[in-house]
Amino acid sequence: xxxxxxxxxxxxxxxxxxxxxxxxxxxxxxxxxxxxxxxxxxxxxxxxxxxxxxxxxxxxxxxxxxxxxxxxxxxxxxxxxxxxxxxxxxxxxxxxxxxxxxxxxxxxxxxxxxxxxxxxxxxxxxxxxxxxxxxxxxxxxxxxxxxxxxxxxxxxxxxxxxxxxxxxxxxx
Amino acid sequence: xxxxxxxxxxxxxxxxxxxxxxxxxxxxxxxxxxxxxxxxxxxxxxxxxxxxxxxxxxxxxxxxxxxxxxxxxxxxxxxxxxxxxxxxxxxxxxxxxxxxxxxxxxxxxxxxxxxxxxxxxx
Numbered sequence: 001x002x003x004x005x006x007x008x009x010x011x012x013x014x015x016x017x018x019x020x021x022x023x024x025x026x027x028x029x030x031x032x033x034x035x036x037x038x039x040x041x042x043x044x045x046x047x048x049x050x051x052x053x054x055x056x057x058x059x060x061x062x063x064x065x066x067x068x069x070x071x072x073x074x075x076x077x078x079x080x081x082x083x084x085x086x087x088x089x090x091x092x093x094x095x096x097x098x099x100x101x102x103x104x105x106x107x108x109x110x111x112x113x114x115x116x117x118x119x120x121x122x123x124x125x126x127x128x129x130x131x132x133x134x135x136x137x138x139x140x141x142x143x144x145x146x147x148x149x150x151x152x153x154x155x156x157x158x159x160x161x162x163x164x165x166x167x168x169x170x171x172x
Numbered sequence: 173x174x175x176x177x178x179x180x181x182x183x184x185x186x187x188x189x190x191x192x193x194x195x196x197x198x199x200x201x202x203x204x205x206x207x208x209x210x211x212x213x214x215x216x217x218x219x220x221x222x223x224x225x226x227x228x229x230x231x232x233x234x235x236x237x238x239x240x241x242x243x244x245x246x247x248x249x250x251x252x253x254x255x256x257x258x259x260x261x262x263x264x265x266x267x268x269x270x271x272x273x274x275x276x277x278x279x280x281x282x283x284x285x286x287x288x289x290x291x292x293x294x
Binding site: 070071137139140145156161163164165166167 | 174177181227228229230231232233234236237238239240241243244245246247248250251252253254255256258259267270273274275277278280281282284285288289290
């Protein structure tokens with residue numbers, strides 16, 4: 001394989017993702033873990049760019065880095081009260097987590113190996129079309145119309161849940 | 173094209189480097205003569221009261237959820253807007269209604285949160 005600047009940047013993003021992911025699960029300070037997760041999510045967005053999934057990459061940054069991470073930090077602020085709360089992990093939980101992680105890895109590897117289109121595809125520099133238009137077409141021409149509307153119901157449930165939780169404190 | 177992302181990558185790199193270099197330089201070059209007043213928490217000149225590290229009210233949860241949900245709504249609006257013109261000639265009204273239903277369902281949740289008093293701060 002030819003080693004170009006592109007490969008270098010790709011491995012840079014891969015290293016960034018994996019290294020910050022390891023920091024997330026090993027660091028004791030929960031806020032440090034949350035900020036490290038931000039780097040991981042950014043790295044994944046970079047990997048999406050390399051897969052030429054431009055819409056997904058932008059969504060990753062907007063929703064995960066911009067939104068979900070704020071929610072995680074809010075969660076810390078609203079539960080512990082002390083930002084420097086330490087994480088204690090029981091040995092049994094560690095083992096269980098390792099088993100689940102390895103099982104998930106095996107599942108993903110099996111899916112990758114058994115999907116013919118993904119098998120040993122070298123990056124031959126093919127330029128794919130920008131994905132936003134095809135996503136829009138799939139939503140609008142009826143094929144994914146129902147899932148699209150169901151998504152709004154799902155979001156509605158989340159919103160009502162949040163409204164109920166924040167009401168609870170007012171009554172107390 | 174991948175090369176189109178190069179400016180974004182450079183912008184991100186410059187942003188990180190700018191912050192890192194500035195922080196490092198002030199750490200290295202800045203003289204450190206701490207006094208009691210200098211070490212106290214900066215509270216716009218007012219004497220700090222209590223501890224900043226306290227439990228925040230759960231009501232911020234609703235604000236965060238509202239943000240994320242309408243964030244996701246905008247993400248879905250984008251591909252819809254890109255192809256709207258292409259579809260508008262044959263089924264313009266249908267896809268307009270389609271998006272209005274999507275927004276309408278979310279608006280329902282917003283009205284619910286509003287009427288429940290989740291947005292008032294008393």
